[in-house]
Amino acid sequence: GGTHLPDVTLVSPVFLDDGNSPAFFVANRAHHADVGGISPGSMPAPFFDDGTTRTLEILDEGFCIGPTLLDDGVRDAFVSASRTPAERLGDLRAQEAANHVGIQRLKELAESSFSPEELLALNEALLDYAEARMRAVIGSIPDGSFTFVDALDSDGINDNPISIEVTLTVHGDEAVVDFSNSAPSCDSALNAVKAITLAATYYVFRCLAPEEMPSSGGIMRPLRVITRPGSICDAQYPSAVSAGNVETSQRLVDALLGA
DSSP states (O other): OOOOTTEEEEEEEEOOTTOSSOSEEEEEEEEOSOOOSSSTTSOOOSBOTTSOBOOOBGGGGSOOOOSOOOOHHHHHHHHHHSSSHHHHHHHHHHHHHHHHHHHHHHHHHHHTTOOHHHHHHHHHHHHHHHHHHHHHHHHTSOSEEEEEEEEESOOSSSOSOEEEEEEEEEETTEEEEEOTTSOBOOSSSOOOOHHHHHHHHHHHHHHHSOTTSOOSGGGGTTEEEEOOTTBTTBOOTTBOOTTIIIIIHHHHHHHHHHO
């Protein structure tokens, strides 16, 4: 999932043995310095130079696009939205090049060290291994339900704190992380999309694990994350979200570590 608009994700399929379906995907995400919007840097503040405040929406933050095929038209629209179009094109091309290298490396593995079948089996084994290690970590936590409440000082418009409440329920080697009692989304850009809440949860449980444990999607298999759509932890369109992954993400981590 996305984080905020300056974070642009490119995903490319990897075809092996002339198959019709991708055997793998490679992806990278890069933060771009400016993707348009009402302020340079695409992370606007909720107030004007004269001190008056305003409600922010996602369209104030820059270039928006759903999942789509990257072609010349998309490239042109993306770079044209930025105040620094040449820089945007260069950085976007660098992302494309990174995926290209990833594709070549996987193909080299499939052509030399491992067969495609072995690569897929190793990939699944790595996920299973991370899952087993994470289940051992969760199993070391006493069973029960643990709640912690933290807060952001304010949204920059109103002085009221924005509460972030999490309940961690542990049962055996599985855990449920429930943020659904957190505050509603706010009028500034401090809203976090659900992907941020998932990432904060991943980070906290990865910190609990031994340092040498490989990071992969297997870590999340024993975990279930619950959010309330429209809350500060699960922003919905048209909420502004540019500061959600730089500010609110840290407080999500604080709250979960507190629990």
